[in-house]
Amino acid sequence: MIIVHHLNNSRSQRVLWLLEELGIEYEIKFYQRDPKTMLAPESLRQVHPLGKSPVITDADFAIAESGAIIQYLVDRYGSGHLVPTSGTPEHLRYTYWLHYAEGSAMPLLVMQLVLNNFGAGDSSAISGFVAPQIKLHFDYIESELGKSTWFAGEEFTAADIQMSFPLELIAMHPKEVESRPKLKEFIDHIHERPAYKRALERGSKYDVSFQ
Structure with missing residues (x-):
């Protein structure tokens, strides 16, 4: 078990x-x-x-x-x-997003969390590096979600489950979601799944x- x-x-x-x-x-x-x-x-x-x-x-x-x-x-x-069929473009995208969530998206969000919690929320580290990088990545995610319903293509995969956590974190900030309708649509879709x-x-x- x-x-x-x-x-x-x-x-x-x-x-x-x-x-x-x-x-x-x-x-x-x-x-x-x-x-x-x-x-x-x-x-x-x-x-x-x-x-x-x-x-x-x-x-x-x-x-x-x-x-x-x-x-x-x-x-x-x-x-x-x-999981998409091995050897397909969808499988390549699936593998990419499965690793991107923790390899690229979450480190930036955790860095922001740590700096804010330790009283460095107005520091140049956030304004000069972290915040612009987060914007870059989530604009990128918004663009990629404009290509297909789910991250690997038109079929829901485990990569979407993996990507849910960083997207739910960013969705806690309404202004970030308002400017990214595809990200909001993704969040709405996953919340509807039984x-x-x-x-x-x-x-x-x-x-x-x-x-």
Whole structure:
């Protein structure tokens, strides 16, 4: 049985959503962030040495990192669902966005979060580098979503699940969404999916506004 070690208000919500899309049975072990630091509890270190979320256990394996978890679940349990056919342009786009979410989009958003939380919100680091880079990336995402309904093409894939977290973070800022109608349309589409709603019900409260 797959166990999702689920930290509240975290990327692990994507894992619950993927499992619901695939129709796979799983259990949830809940963890709560420290109310002051917003960090994961030490008990997660008993599952994985870094003590981070998301992480799943399946038989004798403990698997961390969103992209690795998604790839593992799709490869082992997906039976070809939620991934384009190998060798197609759609598969290349799928692979790109699966890695882009955490490799390019999230580092900038986390950098902004850290600088803001440590009192550097008006620093030249944000105004001179972080903010312009975030704008560049989300204008790019808006442009790419103008080419197809979903990130890899006209079919929904696991790459869309992976991309949901950074887009939901940026969607917390209404002005950013108003100027990017395709991004808003994507957010609306994922929120309408029955599996997304089921994952919310099982994972309990999900709020990324603290980021």
